[in-house]
Amino acid sequence: PQPPGQTATNEEEAVEAARKIGFPVLVRPSYVLGGRAMEIVENEDDLRSYMRTAVKASPDHPVLVDSYIIGRECEVDAISDGKDVLIPGIMEHIERAGVHSGDSMAVYPPQTLSKKIQETIADYTKRLAIGLNCIGMMNIQFVIKDETVYVIEVNPRASRTVPFLSKVTDIPMAQVATNLILGKSLAEQGYKDGLYPESKHVHVKAPVFSFTKLAKVDSLLGPEMKSTGEVMGTDATLEKALYKAFEASYLHLPTFGNVIFTIHDDTKEEALDLARRFDAIGYGIYATEGTAKFLNEHGVHATLVNKLGENDDNDIPALVRTGKAQAIINTVGNKRTYDEDGAAIRSSAIEAGIPLFTALDTADAMVRVLESRSFTTEAI
Incomplete structure (x- = not known):
């Protein structure tokens, strides 16, 4: 489907x-x-x-x-000789559908996909490769909603994920695909049909952005790709692999400090859980007017901060400039029209070199890392 x-x-x-x-x-x-x-x-x-x-x-x-289907997104790079189809691995995206795959963090092996879902993905991949008479590499992107797997994109070519997947599986994918084109089958190269055995380690691919050099490019993530490179983190657990990937991509967040929430109405309910988790590990919460009101009404103490120009001593750029904010979480909802205030807020984070999250899924991944390295501050 x-x-x-x-x-x-x-x-x-x-x-x-x-x-x-x-x-x-x-x-x-x-x-x-x-x-x-x-x-x-x-x-x-x-x-x-x-x-x-x-x-x-x-x-x-x-x-x-x-x-537009909102769900978990994943992708596959496959190698086909027209008869057998080798699937080196399934990469699960951290960010849900709506953020370009090149700007999404990806995890291999997948952490939340059931065995049944993975088998369905492998089955669809083989049927597409054979049906399209693909000889060589192909990339397929899927979205999963209500345990139904949808095919959203098929590219009969190599993808930007090939170097990552080659590294983590130890399969020389470009070489194998080239040999197929030259007439040497998968079996002759020592590879079997189907999904390749998973790695024992967790590997995370993270995008790298150049917003400091591309000053006129808005850092808001969406369907249009904006990253200019990638890094990788590998370890025995997801949290440790995420930590390495964040550090490698210059998204460093200390285990204490303050985070600014400026959240669109569409995503306030979802952001509430994030705020509670930041609060539980000792982070202070600053928030713009509507967000602060919402968080305080739901039991999360949030200190009011102005957006821009309302009070130069207590607006977001001032907090960032004086080192009182260690990160900004900024969402704009589903309607991604240009907002001058929002762009200025995001620019203040870029200029100061502090983490900026415009997708709540990425912020959730960062909180997971902090939780794994912190003690709770709740009284007993």
Whole structure:
């Protein structure tokens, strides 16, 4: 199965497709790399605006309109000789669907996917590789919702994840695929059909960003890729591997300090658990007006901080500049329109070199690391 989708060659066709599929939808030009001009659209007005300003649709350049499924995302790199299909491993993304795969953290072997789900992914991978008569490498991306596996993207080519997967499985994937193209089967190279045995260690792939050098690029993560490199962390447990990956990507967070929450209404409930966990390990919580009110009403003490220009001694840039904030968690909800205040808040974190999280899943991973290295401060 795959998310329902249609192609559109003009604005009205796109609107009609979205009405039929149901909002939210994921819209993008066909044949793009890096998620260029890809957007999650919540309503008809935003879709019309996208069709008028972001793309130039035509019969030769259609726009893809797909149902946007919120779920766990994972991907597979496979090697096929037309008969057998070797699957070196399944990589589970930390961030849910909606963040470009190149900007997502990925874990191998998967930590939350059941054996049944992994078997389904392996089955779909083999059927696609054979059905497409793929000789060599291919990359497939999946999203899992309510224990149903959906195919969201198939690329009959090598992916940016090949170096990572080659390293952690010790399979020279590029060499194996090249030999297949030259006529040497998987069996002749000593490899069996199916999913390769998992590593005993946990490996985490993390993106690296260059926002300090690309000053005009907004650091808000979404469907369009913004990372410029990758690092890897390996250890016996997920938390230790995450810690190494965060450190390697210059996301250092001390075991004490303060974190600023500025959260969109769409994600306040989800952010509440994060705030409670930061509070439990001794972190102080600063929050903007609406977020502070919500957290305090739900039993998490949050100190009010102004956004920008409301009080220069107690706004977010001032806290960051004076070293009173060790991280910022900033979400904008599903409607990712440009917000000048939000962009300035994110820029203050980039300029100060402190961790900035625009996806709650990434912040959750960081809290897991801190929890594994901290003692609770709750009274008994």
